[in-house]
Amino acid sequence: GYKPVLHVTVPNTVGNCNTMAEIWLHKQAQKEGWSKAAKLHGRKTKEGLIGLFQEGNTTVLVEVNCETDFVSRNLKFQQLVQQVALGTMLYCQSLKDQLPTYSKGFLNSSELSGLPAGPDREGSLKDQLALAIGKLGENMTLKRAAWVKVPSGFYVGSYVHGIMHSPSLHNLVLGKYGALVICETFEQKANLEDLGRRLGQHVVGMAPLSVGSLDDGPGGEAETKMLSQPYLLDPSITLGQYVQPQGVSVVDFVRFECGEGEEPAEAE
Numbered sequence: 001g002y003k004p005v006l007h008v009t010v011p012n013t014v015g016n017c018n019t020m021a022e023i024w025l026h027k028q029a030q031k032e033g034w035s036k037a038a039k040l041h042g043r044k045t046k047e048g049l050i051g052l053f054q055e056g057n058t059t060v061l062v063e064v065n066c067e068t069d070f071v072s073r074n075l076k077f078q079q080l081v082q083q084v085a086l087g088t089m090l091y092c093q094s095l096k097d098q099l100p101t102y103s104k105g106f107l108n109s110s111e112l113s114g115l116p117a118g119p120d121r122e123g124s125l126k127d128q129l130a131l132a133i134g135k136l137g138e139n140m141t142l143k144r145a146a147w148v149k150v151p152s153g154f155y156v157g158s159y160v161h162g163i164m165h166s167p168s169l170h171n172l173v174l175g176k177y178g179a180l181v182i183c184e185t186f187e188q189k190a191n192l193e194d195l196g197r198r199l200g201q202h203v204v205g206m207a208p209l210s211v212g213s214l215d216d217g218p219g220g221e222a223e224t225k226m227l228s229q230p231y232l233l234d235p236s237i238t239l240g241q242y243v244q245p246q247g248v249s250v251v252d253f254v255r256f257e258c259g260e261g262e263e264p265a266e267a268e
Contacts, residue, residue, distance in 0.1 A: 030127060032134045040139035046259040047072050048143070050178040052160050053085040054171050057099075059156045060088045061178050061256050062112075063143040071138050078167050078174060080132040080140070085172055087115040087125045088145045099151040102182050104252060107145040146254045148180055155248065157181040157196020161204050176258045179203035183248040195246055202232040202239055203255050211250055214240045226250065 048065035049072050064081045071077050088107065097103060107115075113126040121128060125142055133140050148156055158180050166172035181199040185192065203226070212225025218238045219228040227240035227250065234242065243250055 030123075030130055030134070036130075036134050036137065040133065040137075043067055043139040045139055045141045048140075048258050049078065049081050049164075049174045050160065050176065050256045050258050051081040051085040051166070052158055052173050052175075052178045052180070053089055053169065054156070054158065055089055055093075057151070058089060058092045058147060058149045059158060059180055060085055060092060060145060060147045061180060061254055062088055062145040063256050063258060065141045065143050065259065066136070067138045067140075071136055073164075074136060075167055076132060076135050077140075078164070080128060081174060082166050082169055082172055083117060083121065083128050084112065084125055084142055084145070086118045086169075088112070088147060090118055091115050092147045092149060095149075097149070099149060102148060102150045102154050102252070104146070104148050104182070104254070107147075109142055109144060112142045112145050144256075146180070146256070148182055148252075148254065150182065153185060154251075155183045155185050155192050155196060157183060157192070157199045159197050159200025159204055161201075177204045177256065179253060179255045181250060182252040184251050185248050187247050189247055192248075195248065198233060199239075199243070199250065199253075202226070202229070203253050204257075205232045206230075206239075207255060207257075208253070211252060212240075214244060216240075226253065 045065035045067055047067060047069045048063065051062045053060050062084045064084055066072055066077060113124065115125050117123055117125050117128050129140060129142055150156055160173045160175035160178045162176040164174045166174060179200040181196060181203055206229050208226035208229055209224040212227040214227055216225055216228045219225065223229045227238065229239050231237050231239045231242045
């Protein structure tokens with residue numbers, strides 16, 4: 001009997017085929033992510049993680065929220081936080097500013113969502129958010145970011161509480177609370193990292209609202225000026241008394257607590 005011959009043309013670029021398939025899959029995932037995001041929109045997101053990322057003279061703090069602590073421990077969620085930290089860092093590094101002193105800025109949820117996702121990802125951070133929602137099935141929000149850039153003569157101390165290390169970035173740490181403390185340094189000191197961590201611990205634990213001045217008298221437990229507060233690690237002295245002999249002066253700080261109320265006022 002006669003057997004028909006079936007001619008199949010095989011494209012000579014298999015690699016090209018794969019990338020087409022990958023792009024298609026990505027688009028599908030995104031579509032599913034967006035529809036899931038629309039369904040879950042409005043569900044409360046009080047859990048999540050703070051990410052603290054330092055590179056060169058720039059430090060960023062980001063907060064990404066989800067519905068449950070269980071999801072905040074998921075690697076895919078942590079990769080999203082990492083993506084947001086990277087996107088924020090790239091944005092900061094693109095700001096061309098001559099720094100006579102330090103600069104500090106904040107990004108709200110919609111500003112953060114619009115940032116490009118970085119060199120190895122398509123689209124914006126909002127797209128990455130939709131993909132993560134599609135994969136993990138929980139409502140999530142890119143809540144906010146803060147960044148600090150310093151010239152020489154300044155140092156940024158940092159601390160993250162409830163620490164988990166990032167999936168693959170060695171200079172990113174994740175946790176439930178994070179603080180940056182900007183110091184002006186009068187001499188090069190070897191123990192700045194240790195000092196910076198202690199100052200960050202104090203800010204996380206004592207939640208000051210302003211720096212205050214060394215001329216202010218010591219305050220009690222309810223004091224909100226940082227330098228007048230009892231020092232977290234030795235309450236017999238004030239933070240100001242702890243810092244004064246160290247050869248640095250505290251000029252500013254940023255504190256993020258995961259799931260806390262509305263955006264703090266953007267005070268400079």
